[in-house]
Amino acid sequence: MSDTLGMAKNGSKTAQRGLWRLMLKLPAIRKRLQHIAAQSTHLNGMFEAYEEAYVALQEFQRDRDRTDCPLIAEYEALCSEIESDVLSIVLDDKIPPPM
Template identity: 75%
Template sequence: MGDTRGFAKNGSKEAQRGLWRLLLKLPSIRGRLQIIAARSSHLNELFEAYEEANVALARFQRERDREDCPLIEEYEALCAEIENDVLRFVLDDKGSM
C-alpha cells in the first residue's frame, strides 16, 4: 500500500491513509471505492476526515478509559458516519459507470 495507484493525484497523504483504512473497513465495496478514488478527488475530504478521526480515536483509546472519556464514543460514531457516507456515495455512483 505504499504507492498511489488507485488514488487521485491531488490527494494528501492523510486522504490516502484514510482511503486505505476505508478499504480495509469496507471490503464489500473495495474495488468500486478504488475506482472512484482513482478517477476523482471528490471524496478526498471524507478520506482525510476519516484518517483524522481514526487517529484521534486511537489516541483516546490508548490514553483513557471508556468511562472517563465520552470522546471515544463520539469519535466511534463519527467514524461510522463517515463510513456510511462513503458507502452511500459508492452505491449511488454505481449507475454512472
C-alpha cells in the same frame, strides 16, 4: 491514475491513508472505492476526515478509560457516520464498477 494504489494525483497523504482504512473497513466496496478515488478527488475530504477521526479515536482508546472519556463514543460515532456516508456515495455513484 497515480502509483499510490488508486489515488488521484492531487490527493494528500492523509486522504490516501483514509482511503486505505476505508478499503479495509468496507471490503465489499473496496474495488469500487479505489476506482472512484482514482478517477476523482471529490471524496478526498471524506477520506481525510476519516483518517483524522480514526487516528484521534485510536489515541483516545489507548490513553484513556472508556468511562472517563466521552470522546471515545463520539469519535466511534463519527467514524461510523463517515463510513455510512462513503458507502452511500459509492453505491449511488454513476461511475461504472471496475472490471
